[in-house]
Amino acid sequence: MGAPLPASTSQHLFLSGNEAVALAVRDAGCRVAAAYPGTPSTEILEVLATYPELYAEWSVNEKVSLEVALGASMVGARSFCAMKHVGLNVASDALMTMTVTGTAGGLVIAVADDVGMSSSQNEQDSRYWGRFAHLPVFEPSDAQEAYDMTRAAFALSERHRCPVLLRLTTRICHVKGRVLAAERETCEPAGFVKDPQRWVMVPGNARPRLPLMFERDAALRAEAEGSSLNPVVAGRDRRVGFVASGPAFMHVREAFPDAPVLKLGFSYPVPLDLARVFAAGVDQVVVVEETEALVETELRAAGIACVGKDLLPRTGELSPDVLRPAIAALLGEVQPEVAQVAAQRVFPRPPTMCVACPHLGVYYTLSQLRNISISGDIGCYTLGAGQPWNALDTCISMGASMGVALGMDKGRGPADEKKSVVAVIGDSTFLHMGMQGLLDITWNRGNVTVLLLDNRAVGMTGGQDNPGTGRDIHGEAAPRIDFAKLCEALGVKAERIRVVDPYQLPVLFKALREETKIAEPSVIITDRPCVLIDDYQATPPYKVIDDRCTGCGNCVDVGCPAIHVTRREKAVKASGKEVDLAFVRIETAACTGCGLCVQPCAPEAIVHARPAQPVAFLRKI
Amino acid sequence: MKTNNILVCGIGGQGVMTATEILAEAALSLGYDAKKTEVAGMSQRGGVVSSHLRFGEKILSPQIAAGEADLLVGFEAAEALRWAHMLRPGGVALVNLGRLVPPVVNLGLYDYPADPVAQMRDLGLEVHAFDASALAQELGNIRLGNTVMLGAMADRLPFPADVLRDAVLARFASRKPALLDLNRQAFERGRRAVAEAEAA
Numbered sequence: 150m151g152a153p154l155p156a157s158t159s160q161h162l163f164l165s166g167n168e169a170v171a172l173a174v175r176d177a178g179c180r181v182a183a184a185y186p187g188t189p190s191t192e193i194l195e196v197l198a199t200y201p202e203l204y205a206e207w208s209v210n211e212k213v214s215l216e217v218a219l220g221a222s223m224v225g226a227r228s229f230c231a232m233k234h235v236g237l238n239v240a241s242d243a244l245m246t247m248t249v250t251g252t253a254g255g256l257v258i259a260v261a262d263d264v265g266m267s268s269s270q271n272e273q274d275s276r277y278w279g280r281f282a283h284l285p286v287f288e289p290s291d292a293q294e295a296y297d298m299t300r301a302a303f304a305l306s307e308r309h310r311c312p313v314l315l316r317l318t319t320r321i322c323h324v325k326g327r328v329l330a331a332e333r334e335t336c337e338p339a340g341f342v343k344d345p346q347r348w349v350m351v352p353g354n355a356r357p358r359l360p361l362m363f364e365r366d367a368a369l370r371a372e373a374e375g376s377s378l379n380p381v382v383a384g385r386d387r388r389v390g391f392v393a394s395g396p397a398f399m400h401v402r403e404a405f406p407d408a409p410v411l412k413l414g415f416s417y418p419v420p421l422d423l424a425r426v427f428a429a430g431v432d433q434v435v436v437v438e439e440t441e442a443l444v445e446t447e448l449r450a451a452g453i454a455c456v457g458k459d460l461l462p463r464t465g466e467l468s469p470d471v472l473r474p475a476i477a478a479l480l481g482e483v484q485p486e487v488a489q490v491a492a493q494r495v496f497p498r499p500p501t502m503c504v505a506c507p508h509l510g511v512y513y514t515l516s517q518l519r520n521i522s523i524s525g526d527i528g529c530y531t532l533g534a535g536q537p538w539n540a541l542d543t544c545i546s547m548g549a550s551m552g553v554a555l556g557m558d559k560g561r562g563p564a565d566e567k568k569s570v571v572a573v574i575g576d577s578t579f580l581h582m583g584m585q586g587l588l589d590i591t592w593n594r595g596n597v598t599v600l601l602l603d604n605r606a607v608g609m610t611g612g613q614d615n616p617g618t619g620r621d622i623h624g625e626a627a628p629r630i631d632f633a634k635l636c637e638a639l640g641v642k643a644e645r646i647r648v649v650d651p652y653q654l655p656v657l658f659k660a661l662r663e664e665t666k667i668a669e670p671s672v673i674i675t676d677r678p679c680v681l682i683d684d685y686q687a688t689p690p691y692k693v694i695d696d697r698c699t700g701c702g703n704c705v706d707v708g709c710p711a712i713h714v715t716r717r718e719k720a721v722k723a724s725g726k727e728v729d730l731a732f733v734r735i736e737t738a739a740c741t742g743c744g745l746c747v748q749p750c751a752p753e754a755i756v757h758a759r760p761a762q763p764v765a766f767l768r769k770i
Numbered sequence: 771m772k773t774n775n776i777l778v779c780g781i782g783g784q785g786v787m788t789a790t791e792i793l794a795e796a797a798l799s800l801g802y803d804a805k806k807t808e809v810a811g812m813s814q815r816g817g818v819v820s821s822h823l824r825f826g827e828k829i830l831s832p833q834i835a836a837g838e839a840d841l842l843v844g845f846e847a848a849e850a851l852r853w854a855h856m857l858r859p860g861g862v863a864l865v866n867l868g869r870l871v872p873p874v875v876n877l878g879l880y881d882y883p884a885d886p887v888a889q890m891r892d893l894g895l896e897v898h899a900f901d902a903s904a905l906a907q908e909l910g911n912i913r914l915g916n917t918v919m920l921g922a923m924a925d926r927l928p929f930p931a932d933v934l935r936d937a938v939l940a941r942f943a944s945r946k947p948a949l950l951d952l953n954r955q956a957f958e959r960g961r962r963a964v965a966e967a968e969a970a
Contacts, residue, residue, distance in 0.1 A: 163798055267809070291805070291832075324807040324832045325794065396831075403831035470835040489837025490893040492855040495848050496880035498781060498872045500815030532815070537877050705876060710816055714876045731878065738912065 164328045166321035169292040170259055171196035172328070173299035174229045177255070178336035179203055181221035183214035185581060186610035187233030188268040189322035190261035194231055195613075198622045207613055207622045210547070210581040211236035215243045215258065222252040222312075223348065225339030227303055231259040234275050235546065239582065241278070244312070246350050248282040249358050251310040251365075254338060255303035261317040264439045265466040268609070270527065270544060272464055274441040279314050279417040283362045285369050286314045286417035287378065288395040292326040298378065298414060300331060305372070309365055316416075318439060320396040320466060370418035378414030381427055388480060390431030392424060392444060392455070397437040397467050404469035405476065419444055421451045428453050435460065435476065439467055502532050504711045505687075505743035507604055507677035510651035511573070513707045513745065514658050515540035515600075521569045521665065522557055526550035526583070528575040529608040529679075537708050541573060550574045551586020555595040569665035570596065576603040577615040580630065584639060591640030591670045598664045599672045602651075603632055604679040612682040636672045645671035652677060654748045680741065688742035690758045693734050697754035700730030704746035704755065711739040712746055773826035774928060775834040778919075779853045780845025781870055782817050785916030789845075790821035792920060793927075796937035797825040800929055805832035816872065820853055841926055845919055846870050847899070851886040854895060862896045864922045864964055866915065868903025898922075900963040906956065914956040921960025931961065 164172065171193050174182060182205045184194040198205040208214035211232040221228035232240060237260045244258075260278070263269040279286035287302050289295040295317065302313040346354050373379060384390075386407040393401045394413040401410055411427040413419070428434045428448075436445040436457035445457035460475045461467065470487075477484035502508055512533040515523060525531055525541035526549060534541035543553050554572035561568070574583045579601055590597050607613040614620040619629030633646050645667070647660050657675070664671040678684035700720075704712055718730040735746070737758045747755045776793065780786040787808055794806045804825040809818075822834045834856060842857050844850020844865040857863060865887055875882050883889055887899045902922065906914040920938055924931035935957050942950045 161798075163794060163804070320807065320832070324805055325791070326805045326829070326832070327798070327803060399831045400833075468833050468835065469831050487835070487837040488859045489857070490855050490895065492836075493851050493889065493893075495852040495883065495886075496872065496875055498816070498818045498849075499874065500782075500817040501873050503815065529815070536874060536879060708873060710873050712876065713871055714878070717878065729878070731876075 161327040161329050163325055164292050164296075165192065165323055165325045166289065166292045166295040166317060167192040167323070168196050169296040169328045170231070170299050170315070170317070172330060173296045174257070175200045175203060176330060176333045177300050177303040178227055178334040179229050179303070180226035180254075180336070180338060181218060181228040182206075182230065183208045183217040184231040185209070185211050185214055185236060186607045186613045187211075187236050187261070188610055189263055189319040190231045190233050190236075190259060190317070191610045191613070192322070193259060194622070197229075205622055207615065209616060211240040212243055215240040215247075218256055218258070219243065219247050219252070222254040222256040224254070224341045226254040227256075227336050228254060229257050229259070231261070233269065234260060234262045234273050235269065235271065236260070237275055237278055239547065244278065244282050246355075247312060248284055248362060249350060249355050250348055251361075252306060252312055253310070253342070254336070255306035256312045257299060257302040257306060257315055258312055259299075259315040259317055261319070261322050262439070264318045264320065267319055270546065272440060274439070274443065275314070275316055276417060276443050277441070279316075280443070283366050284312055284314050284417075285309070285373075285415065286316050288316050288414060288416045289321055290395055290398040290412070290414070291321065292324065293328050294414065295321055296328050296330065301378065308372075309369060311365060316395070318395055324396075366418060370420065373415045373418050374420040374423050376415040376420070379420055379423060380412050381423075382410040382412060384409035387431045388433070389476060390427060390434050391437055392427070392434060392448070393437040394444065395439055397439055400467055400469050400472055401437050404472045413444065416444065419447045421448070421453070424448055425451070425453055428455070433479075435479070437461065437467060437472065440464060499535060500532060501710050502529065502708060503680050504709055504739050505680050505741040505745070507651040507675060507679075507743075508533065508602060509707055509709055509743075510654055510657060510745050511600060511602060511675060512538035512540045513749075514654060514661060515571070515573075516706065517658065518661065518665075520567055521571050522565065524550045524554035524557060524570065524572045526572075526574040526578050528578050530573055530575055530602055533573065537706050546582075547578055548574070548582030548586050551583050551590060551597075551599070554597040554599075555586070555590045555593065558595045558597055559593075569598065571598045571600060571661075571665065573600045573602065575608065576601065576605065576617040576632065577607040579632075580616055584635070587636065587641070587670075587672075588639045595670055596668045597670055598661070599636075599670070600661075601632060601636070601672055601674045603674055603676050605684055606679040606682045608679045608681070612679055632674050636674075641670050641672050645669055646674070647672075648674045648676055650677060651675035652743050652745060654745065690737045690740035690742050691735050691744070691747060691755050692737050692758040694754050694756060695732075695734075697752050698732050699752045699754070700732045701751050702729070702731040702733075703749035703751060704733060705731055707746050707749065709746055711736045771827040773824055773829065775839045775858075776823045776841045776843065776923075777820060777834055777839040777853060777856050778823070778843045778845070779818070779820040779849045781849060782815060782819055784819070784845045784870075785913065786819045786821050786845055789843075789916040789920050790823050792937050792941060793923065793934065794823055794825070795940070796927075796929070796934045797823075799937065800933060802826060803829045805829040807832040818849065818852065841923065843919060843923055845902075845915065847886040848883055850897075851883060851889055854890050854893060857895055860896075862898065862926060863890060864919070864926070865890070865897055865899040866902035866919060867899050868901055868915070898964050898967040900967045902960060902963070905959050905963060909952055909956055909959070911952070914952060917953045917956035918960035918963070921957035922964040924957070924961050925965070
C-alpha cells in the first residue's frame with residue numbers, strides 16, 4: 150500500500166513519477182480513479198487510495214476501469230484511470246468509441262509502457278493509440294513534468310472534450326525526483342445531461358460524430374503548435390538538432406548539453422510547423438523517441454528531413470551511453486573511449502518464487518507428471534516455466550491460458566493424442582479475463598483441467614486485493630467471490646471441481662492424475678495465501694540433519710530458495726550408472742515451515758529446527 | 771558543482787532501494803537536486819536490483835552510465851562484481867562479503883564466483899569489503915544489513931557522516947526506541963568495519 154504524501158505547494162517533495170501523477174490527480178479535483186494493477190503503473194492507484202477526498206478502486210480489468218472513468222466523466226466529474234501498456238489493449242474497445250462520444254468531465258488515462266520489459270510479456274509503444282483513437286498524447290520527462298502534465302491534461306481534456314493519454318514509461322514511473330506541487334482545484338460535477346446523440350453510439354448517432362473527431366485533431370494540432378509543453382531549448386552546437394520526448398529528452402540533454410532540442414511534451418498531434426522551423430535552424434535533425442519511429446515517420450511524411458531509428462535501437466531503453474556513440478558515428482567523429490573495466494560474467498539471477506510459495510507445490514507436482522501440455526498465464530506462476538520445474542509451456546496475455554488450452558485440445562492430432570491439457574491461472578487473472586475462457590471451455594465441451602491458483606492476491610504487483618480476497622482497495626471488507634461456485638456457474642460439473650491444499654503434495658498429485666484422466670472440463674482450486682500478504686502465517690522452520698542427507702536432491706527439485714546445496718559428489722549405482730549427488734542445508738532463518746521439501750525427502754533428513762523432531766504427519770508421495 | 775553518482779546493488783528484499791532513498795533524503799536535505807532510479811525487474815522475487823542515485827546542482831538523466839559511478843555499494847558480493855564495470859577510474863567499491871546463493875547455482879546450472887572481491891581487485895579496483903550480514907546478525911536482525919551498509923558509505927560522501935546518520939534515524943524516529951538504537955549501532959558498526967577494512 151502507498152503511504153499518504155504530504156501536501157505542500159511551497160516545498161519540494163521527492164516523488165516517483167507514479168506518486169507525482171497521483172498527487173496531481175488529487176490536486177486537479179478528480180473525483181473517480183480506477184485501475185487494475187500492472188507494472189510499472191501500480192503505485193499510482195495505491196497512492197490515490199490514500200486520499201479520502203476521492204473515490205478509488207481496483208477494477209477487475211482495465212476495460213472496466215476505463216468505463217468507470219468514462220461514466221464518472223459523463224456525470225461531469227473529473228476522472229482518471231491508470232494501466233500498463235498491455236492494459237490499454239484490453240481497454241481499447243471502450244477507448245475506440247469514447248473518442249467518438251468524447252467526454253464531459255476531464256478524463257485522463259495514464260498508460261505506462263514497460264520499455265525494456267522489466268516485467269511484461271511484450272514491449273509496445275502506447276503512443277500509437279493516440280494516432281489510432283485520434284487523442285492527444287502527453288509525454289513527461291521526469292516526476293515534476295508528470296505532475297505538471299497531469300494537471301494540464303485535465304484542462305486540455307475539458308477544453309477539447311476528449312480523453313487525454315498521459316504516456317509514461319518505467320523510467321518515469323519509477324524514477325524519483327524533486328516535485329513542486331501547484332495550488333489545488335476543486336471541481337463539482339456538472340451533472341449528467343441526457344443526450345442520446347452524444348452518448349448512445351448506434352450508427353445513426355455515431356456517424357455524424359466522426360467528422361467532429363477530425364475537426365478536433367486539427368484543433369489539437371493547432372494547440373500543440375503553440376503549447377508551452379513543446380519548448381525549444383537553444384544550443385550553440387547546431388550540427389545536430391534533436392527532437393525528443395519522454396525520458397529520451399533528459400538523456401539528450403545529458404549527452405549533448407550544447408545541442409538545440411525541440412522537446413515534445415504534447416507529442417501528438419505532432420506540431421509539424423514548429424518542427425519545420427526548428428529543422429531549418431540546424432544542420433540535421435535526429436529524432437530520439439522510445440520505442441517506435443512515430444514522430445520520425447510523421448516528420449518525414451511532412452517533408453522534414455530527419456534520422457532516428459536508422460541510427461538508434463528500435464527496442465529497449467535509450468540512455469546517454471546509447472546516444473553518444475550513435476551521434477558520434479553520424480558526425481563521423483571518433484567516440485572517446487570511456488575508461489572502465491570490462492563487464493564481468495556473473496551467473497544470472499532470475500526472479501524466483503518465494504520461500505514457501507504455495508505455487509512451489511503446484512509446479513513440483515506438475516514437473517513430476519508426464520505427457521501433459523501446460524497452458525500458462527500472467528502472474529508469479531509464470532515463473533513455473535523456469536528451473537527447476539520447466540512446467541509451463543505457454544504464456545501470452547491475461548486469461549489466455551483458457552482459450553489456448555481449449556485450442557490445444559480441439560486442434561490436436563495424433564502427436565498429442567495421449568497428452569493431457571492443463572491450464573494454469575491465478576485468482577486475479579481468472580477474474581480479470583479468464584472467466585470467459587472457462588465458459589468457452591465448458592460450453593464447447595473441452596477436455597481441459599484448469600488449475601486455479603487462488604493465493605488471495607495479485608501477487609506479482611505486490612499483493613493487491615481483488616474480488617476473491619474479500620477486501621477492497623482500502624483493505625476494508627467487501628463481498629468475496631466463491632471460486633468453486635463461480636466455476637460451477639460457468640458450467641463445470643460440481644463433482645469436477647476440487648479445492649486442495651497445495652502444501653499437500655500427495656493430494657494435489659492424486660487430484661491432477663484423476664482429473665486429467667477424465668475427458669471433461671475440470672477445475673482444481675489451490676487455496677493457500679501468498680506468503681507476502683497478511684493472511685499468510687509462518688510455521689516453525691525446518692533444518693537438515695547432515696548425516697541423514699543422502700544427497701538425493703529431491704528437495705532441490707521443489708525449487709524453494711531456502712534450500713542450499715552444500716556440496717556435490719558423484720556416485721556410481723549398483724547398476725553402474727553414475728549419479729550426481731547434492732547435499733543440502735536449509736536456511737532456517739528464511740524457512741517458514743511449509744513442509745514441501747519434507748515430503749519428497751527419501752531419508753527423512755528434514756526435521757523441525759526447534760525443537761528437533763521427526764516429521765511423521767506428512768505422507769510421502 | 772560536480773554531479774555525484776552512487777550505485778547501490780544487491781538483490782530484492784535486501785533493502786537496496788530503501789538505503790538509496792535514505793541517501794537521497796540526506797542529499798536533498800542539503801539542497802542538492804537528486805534523481806533516483808532502479809533497474810529492478812520483478813525484484814521482489816529475489817532478482818537483481820541496482821539503484822542509481824545522482825545528486826548535484828541540476829540532474830538531467832537519472833541513469834549512471836558505465837564507467838561513471840563514483841561509489842559502488844554492493845549489498846551482496848557477486849552483485850558487486852556484476853556491476854563492477856559501472857565504476858569510474860578511481861572510484862571505490864564497498865562490498866558486503868555476505869553471499870546470497872540463488873537457486874540457479876543450487877541447481878548446478880551456474881557457479882558462484884570463487885572470490886568476487888579478489889576478482890574486482892584483480893581488475894585494479896579499490897574495494898573495501900567486510901561481512902555486513904554477519905554484523906547485522908550479531909545485532910539480532912539481518913534486516914539491519916542496509917543500515918550497516920549506509921554506515922559504511924557515510925565517510926565516502928561529499929557531506930558529513932552525521933547528515934546521513936540523521937537521515938537514517940529520522941526513518942525510525944516514530945518507531946520503537948529500541949529499533950532506533952539498533953539502527954544507530956548498525957550505522958556505527960558499518961562505519962567502523964569499513965574503516966578497519968580500509969586500514970587492513
